[in-house]
Amino acid sequence: MEMNLKRNKISSAAIILVLALIISCIPFDSAFAAIQEVDTPTRTNTFSSSNTSTSEYCKGTIEGSKLHIQLRTVVPSVQFRVALYGVNPKTEVNNPGIYVTAQYMGSSSMGKSVYGFEYTLDFADIEVPDGEYFLYISQLKNYADTYETIPSKGALYKNLPIIIEDGMPSIPRYDDIIEENASVQKNSGLAPSEYLDKSMEDVRFLFVDPKTNVREDMNSEKISYIKRLSDKITTGTYNDYDKLIKIYEYAAGNFYYDTVAFSTHSYQYANPYQNMYNRENKIASANSDNQRRVATTCQGFAGIYLALARAQGIPTRLVYGHRASAPTYNWNTEGDLTTRDHWWAESYVNGRWIFVDPTTGTNNRWNKTTNAWQYYGVTNYTYFDPSDEQFAVSHISFNVYRNNFVGYLVSNSNEIKKLTTFLETSAGGVTNGKLLNKDYVKSNKKTWGDGVINNFYGDGKGRIARIRWNGFGLNGDADFSSFSKMKYLYLKDNHLTSLNLRNNTEMRKVEVQNNQMTTIDLTNCKKLTSVQTIGNELQQVKIYANKRNTTITAGENGYIYITFDKSKKYKLRTFFQPDIGYKVGGFYNTKEKKLTSLKSYSMNPITKTYNVVFELDPDSFKYELSIGNNAEQYKEYNKAAQKRLRELGYYNGTEDGLFDSEMKAAVEEFQTAFHIEVTGVIDETTWSILFDPDPQPIVDENDDKPGEEDPTDADPDKEKDNSHQPATKDADVKTKEDADNEENAHNTADTDELV
Numbered sequence: 085m086e087m088n089l090k091r092n093k094i095s096s097a098a099i100i101l102v103l104a105l106i107i108s109c110i111p112f113d114s115a116f117a118a119i120q121e122v123d124t125p126t127r128t129n130t131f132s133s134s135n136t137s138t139s140e141y142c143k144g145t146i147e148g149s150k151l152h153i154q155l156r157t158v159v160p161s162v163q164f165r166v167a168l169y170g171v172n173p174k175t176e177v178n179n180p181g182i183y184v185t186a187q188y189m190g191s192s193s194m195g196k197s198v199y200g201f202e203y204t205l206d207f208a209d210i211e212v213p214d215g216e217y218f219l220y221i222s223q224l225k226n227y228a229d230t231y232e233t234i235p236s237k238g239a240l241y242k243n244l245p246i247i248i249e250d251g252m253p254s255i256p257r258y259d260d261i262i263e264e265n266a267s268v269q270k271n272s273g274l275a276p277s278e279y280l281d282k283s284m285e286d287v288r289f290l291f292v293d294p295k296t297n298v299r300e301d302m303n304s305e306k307i308s309y310i311k312r313l314s315d316k317i318t319t320g321t322y323n324d325y326d327k328l329i330k331i332y333e334y335a336a337g338n339f340y341y342d343t344v345a346f347s348t349h350s351y352q353y354a355n356p357y358q359n360m361y362n363r364e365n366k367i368a369s370a371n372s373d374n375q376r377r378v379a380t381t382c383q384g385f386a387g388i389y390l391a392l393a394r395a396q397g398i399p400t401r402l403v404y405g406h407r408a409s410a411p412t413y414n415w416n417t418e419g420d421l422t423t424r425d426h427w428w429a430e431s432y433v434n435g436r437w438i439f440v441d442p443t444t445g446t447n448n449r450w451n452k453t454t455n456a457w458q459y460y461g462v463t464n465y466t467y468f469d470p471s472d473e474q475f476a477v478s479h480i481s482f483n484v485y486r487n488n489f490v491g492y493l494v495s496n497s498n499e500i501k502k503l504t505t506f507l508e509t510s511a512g513g514v515t516n517g518k519l520l521n522k523d524y525v526k527s528n529k530k531t532w533g534d535g536v537i538n539n540f541y542g543d544g545k546g547r548i549a550r551i552r553w554n555g556f557g558l559n560g561d562a563d564f565s566s567f568s569k570m571k572y573l574y575l576k577d578n579h580l581t582s583l584n585l586r587n588n589t590e591m592r593k594v595e596v597q598n599n600q601m602t603t604i605d606l607t608n609c610k611k612l613t614s615v616q617t618i619g620n621e622l623q624q625v626k627i628y629a630n631k632r633n634t635t636i637t638a639g640e641n642g643y644i645y646i647t648f649d650k651s652k653k654y655k656l657r658t659f660f661q662p663d664i665g666y667k668v669g670g671f672y673n674t675k676e677k678k679l680t681s682l683k684s685y686s687m688n689p690i691t692k693t694y695n696v697v698f699e700l701d702p703d704s705f706k707y708e709l710s711i712g713n714n715a716e717q718y719k720e721y722n723k724a725a726q727k728r729l730r731e732l733g734y735y736n737g738t739e740d741g742l743f744d745s746e747m748k749a750a751v752e753e754f755q756t757a758f759h760i761e762v763t764g765v766i767d768e769t770t771w772s773i774l775f776d777p778d779p780q781p782i783v784d785e786n787d788d789k790p791g792e793e794d795p796t797d798a799d800p801d802k803e804k805d806n807s808h809q810p811a812t813k814d815a816d817v818k819t820k821e822d823a824d825n826e827e828n829a830h831n832t833a834d835t836d837e838l839v
Contacts, residue, residue: 119264119480120422122415125256131244133466133474139192140465142241144219144255149208151246151253153219156200159240159464161186161223164201165231169242169411172216180210186223194326207253214251218411219244235411238447238460242411243477258415261476268403269430269437273484276399276432282307284356284394285537286487287402290387294351295370306357313360314395324433327396328440329468335389336445337462338363342371342379344452354383356391377457379450382427385443389429399432402485410478424482428467439475441467489549491540492529496547502563503548507532509560511579519556543569551575564588565605575599585609586626596620607633615648621661622646629656630688641666642698654686662698664724665775669699702772709766711748714741722747725766728774729754758782
């Protein structure tokens with residue numbers, strides 16, 4: 085009898101609908117399924133669910149019409165039922181009435197009792213119609229137990245495929261799937277060391293709240309919590325492989341599958357930290373109750389397993405693909421194979437990657453609609469380190485989940501060129517690249533940055549979105565202009581001399597405190613929310629604020645720094661820092677209108693340029709300066725005096741802040757010229773004349789003062805001097821446009837992470 089093995093087809097409309105639902109809940113990348121249809125399987129006479137385990141496996145060997153079965157399991161058992169599950173044609177459970185007493189088979193490597201049996205099923209003795217089946221084995225955990233009626237209620241093993249033709253059995257082997265799964269495992273991922281990040285930045289999509297779309301950040305406290313829990317779970321194990329078994333048991337046995345979330349593709353709570361924390365602490369939430377019951381989907385099961393495995397230092401990664409739900413479906417009855425509908429994990433242990441799918445290890449279920457919880461615990465270990473042939477029975481790997489957001493995947497030529505220039509900048513013979521990473525190599529982008537994924541991050545499409553390189557002593561100019569997707573830049577506590585972020589139209593936050601920057605360019609950075617620059621001696625700042633580009637310039641003898649805070653009424657604040665011996669003469673806009681003489685000014689700019697003028701301040705005396713008085717607190721004042729003496733033509737020495745004999749001679753010469761008592765010491769009188777904008781010699785009070793006008797002769801109509809009147813409040817302070825911006829600022833929620 086020839087069987088019809090033609091694949092069922094699914095309509096285009098149905099495919100589109102399914103894909104739309106799946107894409108809404110699964111992170112997208114460029115990988116697609118290589119297998120569109122499964123090839124006609126080869127027929128074999130042997131099968132083993134595991135090539136490594138001695139305590140968890142099912143083996144089948146065919147000789148003629150006979151199928152010899154060997155089964156081992158650590159799931160407590162007193163009796164087994166051997167049956168078939170009809171898939172094509174769909175006959176469901178075909179029970180020939182075979183019951184086998186469970187035998188004690190020894191202990192596992194972790195000391196668990198192993199149960200099992202051997203049985204030969206002769207198809208010549210039982211009436212089984214031709215078709216496609218799965219071997220379907222159930223067990224009684226005790227004599228008060230009953231056998232399940234459907235697979236979802238706890239079948240032990242249901243994954244050995246059988247084809248009956250003319251009453252003779254054979255085992256299909258899916259070589260094309262085996263080959264594809266092996267290829268994905270070998271070629272799609274990175275080195276094992278890339279999958280150890282305990283903060284799980286590479287699988288950050290797991291931490292997004294499906295209701296609010298807000299991602300929860302991991303921190304050291306949460307990471308420590310997961311480590312403590314992982315240690316507790318793996319207590320009593322002596323190797324990594326056994327640790328992974330314990331972790332599999334915890335994930336599979338203690339969590340529930342959210343059947344409503346899966347079927348509707350809505351609100352899939354996959355956050356591994358929250359799911360474990362809520363269970364351990366009996367916290368009720370949208371997907372948990374106060375009885376330690378927590379529901380999730382395949383992403384959540386895989387995420388819990390991954391988090392606990394990484395906490396033990398075992399490289400673990402996520403894989404996505406398509407799963408046929410045996411024994412209900414096989415590859416001949418499954419629908420669209422290109423639909424990404426399942427997630428699982430792979431761990432690197434004993435020199436190889438192993439497949440681990442904790443979702444399939446339990447039948448625990450939660451129906452959100454009825455709030456019905458069904459608990460079965462760990463029902464099987466079929467997909468913990470299965471053989472290649474076992475895995476291919478129901479899983480097609482599409483790709484190892486690759487974090488396309490890692491910085492070293494940058495591909496934009498402008499960004500690569502500028503990053504290379506920055507990393508190759510050196511001081512003292514050491515490049516910035518080496519300061520960040522001792523293993524830095526210019527040609528290897530994986531060595532760029534400090535090795536922390538979250539500190540050098542991309543947009544997933546080849547452009548940089550975030551750089552956080554604080555406190556590395558980086559040198560030179562930082563030119564990251566036209567990084568069109570960059571949103572966050574943190575370069576605090578370095579030795580950088582300038583910053584160029586011009587045309588970074590997505591820029592949100594800039595923190596560059598405590599550098600040596602003299603210029604910053606934030607032109608066309610139209611989405612800025614926060615800028616911090618204190619600790620830099622800036623001469624010029626270009627910034628986009630109040631819907632316009634504006635330039636702020638510092639005159640000689642001082643510097644500025646700025647802050648920008650979108651949430652404030654007046655968003656841009658400029659701080660003026662005069663050199664020693666100087667003061668703020670005025671802050672002016674393009675129209676040369678004086679806005680303030682104070683040490684800072686807050687505004688929403690309305691003109692293109694602003695500049696601050698610093699002027700000499702005769703009232704700036706602080707310390708008496710004399711020869712040999714060179715302690716640190718005096719050096720800057722000595723240096724300021726040296727500079728001023730040079731300007732007036734009295735000093736030709738080095739401006740080094742050291743009060744030596746040469747400087748003393750210059751002071752004495754200055755004092756002589758300005759009729760000051762010659763002491764060689766800069767006292768308050770000497771300082772005030774030295775730093776007077778128009779220094780005049782001291783005149784004895786008894787001397788005549790030629791040219792002095794008698795107050796009684798003053799012209800009553802003489803124009804008043806208004807130079808000391810307070811500055812008129814400038815229109816830069818606020819406009820109607822600013823008021824609108826303030827209203828918008830209160831109605832807009834800025835988040836710290838948008839990538």
